[in-house]
Amino acid sequence: MQWETVIGLEIHAQLATKSKIFSGSSTAYGAAPNTQANTIDLGFPGVLPVLNRSAVSMAIRLGLAIEAEIAPRSVFARKNYFYPDLPKGYQISQFELPVVGKGEVELVMGEDDIRVIGVTRAHLEEDAGKSLHEDFHGKTGVDLNRAGTPLLEIVSEPDMRNAKEAVAYAKKIHQIVRYIGICDGNMQEGSFRMDANISVRPKGQEAFGTRAEIKNINSFRFLERAINFEVERQIDVIEGGGTVVQETRLYDADKNETRTMRAKEEANDYRYFPDPDLLPLIIEEQDIEAERSNLPELPDIKRKRFQSDFGLNRYDAAVLTASRVLGDYYETVVKAANGEAKLAANWVMGELSASLNRQGMDIEQSPLSAEQLGGMLLRISDNTISGKIAKQVFEAMWNGEGDADSVIEKQGLKQITDSGAIESIIDDIMAANPGQLQQYRSGKDKLFGFFVGQVMKATQGKANPRQVNELLKSKLAG
16 A cells, blocks of 8 residues: 655744743753742742743744734643653643644755645743653653743644655744744754654545654754654554554664653643733734844745845755755855856865864854855956866965965966967977877877866966966867
8 A cells, every 4th residue: 555644843942031931930951950040930829821922023023924813812721741850740832722823835856846835833932841860770860941942833734644754844934933033043052942743544545644743853863864754654554453552752873763741632621711910912913023124024025135136046046945054155256256156166065064064163164255255256356276276275375375366376286278388298298298299189188177177287387277277278179
């Protein structure tokens, strides 16, 4: 039987506020355990939550970025469950009336493959604390610093049909929240976490199969592996005569498997009801317009502009707009290189990206400024250096030896463009290799590469390659 996979994602983006969603406690990462939770976060009797305005602004910004409905009136609810890291015995979230309604995001899966994935909703909620199992000798420690940290839970439609699409969607949401400055996207620190709802059904069947939810995945690589494992597991269960159970599962990256965590709860298990301590959230049109005016250029718009302004194909433009910082870096390189957009794209995606990857650096940490790289590209375009010599210049600049002009001057790397000088060198090489010359003129065309190599060797790679080719063709032809 042929099977179809159905995937929906719930993404928890930690909002980049300085204080928690309902209290003034700090959200700074890395503090000593239980030093950043006050009486409001812990739900002491008599305390009242006060909504953080910045968290609301960030939710509105996300809604605008995915062209979603923004609710003029939304309501906070209590989600009741008991767990050691949930000090109040309930989580303040949103249920029936979320702040952000239906929206969509566009995925570039290939040059001519565009997918549109629906977003069902995005709602504000508070995070729970963190259970710690290491170093407690069979016991569990609880750190409540994270309790009350503002989250925006972004829930997709079940529109994805394989792990690659799910990863592309998660990366797109990650890109958007970083572009608009509402989340730092740091997955190691838990700022961006993913839950995957996965089911399978026979191809052609409209009804969804029974789904399992994989909780708290914190890397795109693990997301892909977890989905692929879970799909195979469900197919094996059904084809073996069993039934898939609706449940919550965890992904074990060390064993590359999912395992049962608990039976999947339904909404009524949580006994949702409106939080009596919080008034409905009212968002005026002027609030929305204020956030709209502060939005940066969004990644899809920037990609399309790079295609039209710089003549880039869709794939290259998508790579160069993957992050806001990378897009800004590239544009600065193009400006410094006097509009050499394609050359700039090749170097930013090629030599620069490779060097950053080797050093484990982000673009923000590049030792080479965009102006410096653009300055070097100018020397390629005006024939001062060749593309091959440029790699030497790039390496010297990367190692802090100065700008392109300084390196070229210091190391004597200026390209030879004097036709007379190149011709003289060609004449000497032809005279020194009469046998190869005769074979070439007898029809052994492959020897052309030999003569090119000899000229470049004699000039220490400094001769202009285009001139060498043109002059050699003429001279060898006799």
